[in-house]
Every structure is written in structure tokens, then in C-alpha cells.
Amino acid sequence: MEALFSITVGVLTACSVYLILRGRSFPIVMGLTMLSYAVNLFLFSTGRLVLNQLPIIGNQAEYTDPLPQAFVLTAIVIGFAMTAYSIILAVRVRGELGTDEVNAPSTKDEETSR
């Protein structure tokens, strides 16, 4: 189970890094979303992977750590808001600048002449 879990997190992270390093805003937003999935899975595993146990101490011999679940929940909420914002921003950049390239050469010249 641990191997499968870590491979999943690793593959997700690798794909997201590849996507974030693209020069266009859509792949970057996809990459950021994927990275947040990978991070959430990773956070979830930091309490160690336990099957079929309650997050309550004292009731039974084995228990699962409740704190990472709370972390993941917070991270999901925040990540969701951030993703929504970055999508809107990317759409506006596309609309106003007419290109979805993060570093458009045409405007770059204007910037350097400032």
C-alpha cells in the first residue's frame, strides 16, 4: 500500500512540475491543480497509512491520526479558492492581452523600454 501511495504522489508531482514549467497559462493552472492534489495526498499520508480505524484515541488499540485529515481539509478549501482565482486571472490575461503565453514577446519589449 505504501509503495502504491508514494508512486501515485510521485507521478502526480512529476506531471505537475512538468506542466507548471510550460509557458502557457492553461497548462500552468492544470499543473497547479495537480500539484495541490499531490500535496493533499502527501499530507494525508503524514499520519501514517492505517486501514479501517477510527480517528479516536483510547477507544481501541489502533487508531488513525486525525490531525492530517484536518490539515488536508483546510488545504483543499484554500487550494480550491486559489485555483478558482488563478483560472479567472488566466482567462482575463488571455482576454486583455490576446495571448495565453506567460511571457509574451511583444509586451516584453514594451516592458524593457520602460
Add this chain to the structure above:
Amino acid sequence: MLYQHLVIMPILIPLLAALLLLLPWGDNPQPYRRAIGLISCLALLVVAIALVVKVSEGPSVYALGGWQAPFGIVLVADRLAALMVLLTAVLALPVLWYSCYGEDSLGSHFHALFQFQITGIIGAFLTGDLFNLFVFFEILLISSYALLMHGGGKFKLRSSLHYVILNLTGSSLFLIVLGTLYGITGTLNMADLAVKVSQLTGDEAYIVRAGGLMLLIVFALKSALLPLYFWLPQAYATTTGTVAALFAIMTKVGIYAILRTFTLIFGEHAGAAALLGYEWLWWLGLATLAIGGIGIIGSRDLRLVTAYLVVISVGTMLTTFSMNSETSIAAVLYYLIHSTLITAALFLIVDVIAKQRGKTASRIVKGRRMAQHGTLSLMFFIAAIAVIGMPPFSGFIGKLFILEAARTGAQVALLWPLVLGTSFLVLISLSRAGSRIFWHNFTGKVGETRHARGQLTAISLLLVAIVGLTVYADPVSQFIGHIADELHHPAGYIEASFGGGVVYD
């Protein structure tokens, strides 16, 4: 009753104000919003002063929900946190006042975002829990994303996109760090982490070291250290003056976080993870200084010059911090107060200049005379002297502290030339800009745009704060000396975090 809850008040006041500001205030909401914003900032200032007075007896701990550390989340106000809160309050009031003359109407919800931003910044200063720090970072970031766009415009859009993408990646990295640290130590309370990390050995210590260095990357991105500073100049140069002035404190949040975690958790007492990343900070800080110097001499726009001043100040502070002595930490803190106030003042002055010059804006070229030429040139002159580090203002004292903090020959050999060299480049750049803008004027028509006296008074308040920092350098440096002592001996902070149980009656 309120005195007991003093530690959380600086977070609650702007948060409450922001929520009030979101209510519909009729057809003409701006006067109400301005009043609420200014009252909130004034109240914040009063509370911040009370907090500084309170913590001089020792750190105050506020256990949220009555759950004692390390099980619950605590807010810890020691001298450093209280000082940063006070600095934020001192900065926020004039900046908000300046914005109340029309700049706040350029986009919607400026005042609410401003207060949310303050909430996030102050929360980051006060929290004693790493995950809580992440949450407050997100609060300040999401409001900063929106504030950066305030007023609209093409250049703003692109630099905002860069800023947002970089910071989203940084946030993900922060979460990975939190997971790593939690996985090994089982806690995210900073005081508890400090104890647990110092006892680690073997493989676990290596994993925590890796986590610690990733944490340094996150904070370096916030504070704009060399390989991660590229977002800053364009973002600060393209946004409106008010927002840029408020953002003068943003890089300091990163520096505060480095100061806090890398003295408390990865400081001298951290066992296998002791003095983690200090070497990196030293070299990257020096390189940031050099790059900042080159950037400032190459900028042809006064806004960009001011933005590079932020980069230079970051390099100066982190290099000085990495020398790891009480004098160096004290020097960092004095310079931090100075540079926050002076960069904010400069951003506002440049904004006024750009508006009054009209078409040429803040580009360093020959232009027409401004309507309030004399006043502006005087303000620019004072601010420039302070920021260069020439006597008699606080910049000079700050640089003196920094140069004094260098102890060994190698430190002196590298730090002195770079600090003095960049100061010289700043001197050249600002005198070039000043003489072009104020002396090389077209004869003939004088600009017509005038600024309200209130706006100029708001800027003057920041300059007065600089003069105050110079005049009261002795008491300030004594207070800062205590902070440096506390940071260097974190036992007091740790003890206070655990001892501060329930605050309710």
C-alpha cells in the same frame, strides 16, 4: 476583560472591519468605508502600542479555544511579534489615509481587501503554529492578489499572473514542508517543534533538515531572495502607489518568518539540524545585494528604482541575519523598521510625482514642472537621503549597525564592500533621478494636477516616523537588543508557549 484578550485583538480588529466593509453601504458607500477603515487602523495602532507595553514583561500566550499548546493552536506575542504588529499599524494608517483621496475608488472593495491584508500580515506575526502560519499566509496572499490588480491595466495583469503562479507553487511547497515536519515530529507548534527537532538523530534528522531547507525556499520566495526575486520589481512597479506602499511590509513577513523559525526551530540549539541554511542565506543575500545594485542602476523608471530598493534591503537584512549573533539580529531589526517605512514613503512620493508630471509619469526623463514642485522635491530629498543611508537619518544608523555586526575578517571583506557599494549605486541612481525630475524641466507650462494637503500630510507622517526612529534610536535599539537576546535564547519563548494555558477566568 479586554486586556486579557489583547493578543488576539490586532487580528480581530481588521477582520471585523473587513467584514463590516463588505456590507452594502447604500448608493455612496465610500465615505462610510473610509471612516471604518481609518477607525480600524487607529484602533489597531492603539492596541499595538498596548501590546508592545504588555510584552515588555515577557511573552504573552493566547490559547485559542482554551486548548493548551502543543494540542491547541496558540498565539504568541513576544517582543518581536509585538514590534512587527506595531510596525504594520504605523505603516497602515498613513497608507490608508493617502488612499482615501480617490485612489480607493479605482476598483471595488479596496478597503475590505486592505483590512483582510492587514489581518493576514498580523496573524502571520502573532501565530505560534506553523500550520496557522500557512493559513495566515494564504489570507494575506489572496488579498494581495486582488490588491495587486487594483485599478486594472495590462502590465498589472501580467505581473499579477507571475506573482500568483509563483506564490501558488510556494504555497504547495509550504504544505509539503508541513507534511514532512509533521510526519517526523508529530507536531506543528513552533515551540514544540523546537524541542522535538533538537532531539532527532539519524535518518529522521536528515528528513527534517530537508524539510527545513524547503521551508527556507518558501520564505525566501516571500521575502524575494536572489533566485526567487524576479516577480518583485515588475509587480511593485506596475501596481498603484498605495498598494506598493502597503506591500513594503510584505517582504518583511518573509523575513520575519525566517527570523522566527530559523532561530527557534533551526537555531543553534537544534542539535543535528543546527544553523540550517545560514550558509545559503549568507551567499544568496550577498548576491541579492549585488543584483539589486545592478538593477537599480539599470532602471529607467522611478517606480522600478524603488522596487529594486526593496530587493537591496532584503539582501542586506538576510546577509546580516546569517552572521548569527545578537548584534547582527539587532542590526537586522533596526534596518527592517527603517526600510519598511522609507520604502513605503518613497512609493507614495513616486506615485504623487508620476501623477503630477502627467505624460512622462515616473520615467526618469526631462519633463514639465509639477504643480507642487517645491514640497515634492523636499520630500524626495529627505526620503532619498534616508534610503541611501547618509547622515543624519535612520538609514545611516541602520547601515552603521549592520557594518558593526560583521565580526570576522571574511565577513568584513565581503559585507562591507557590497553594502557600501550598493549604497553608492543607490546614491548615483537617486541623484540622477532627482536631478532629471526636479531640475531638468521644460520652461513653460506647469502641471495642473495638485494633490490634496491630506495626502502629502500622510506621506509626511511616514517621514516623521523615520525622523522619530533616528531621534529615538537609543530606546529603540535597547528594545531591539532585548528581542535579539530573546531570539538567541529561545528557551523563554518555548517555556511561555507551553506554560500559557487557559486565558479565560
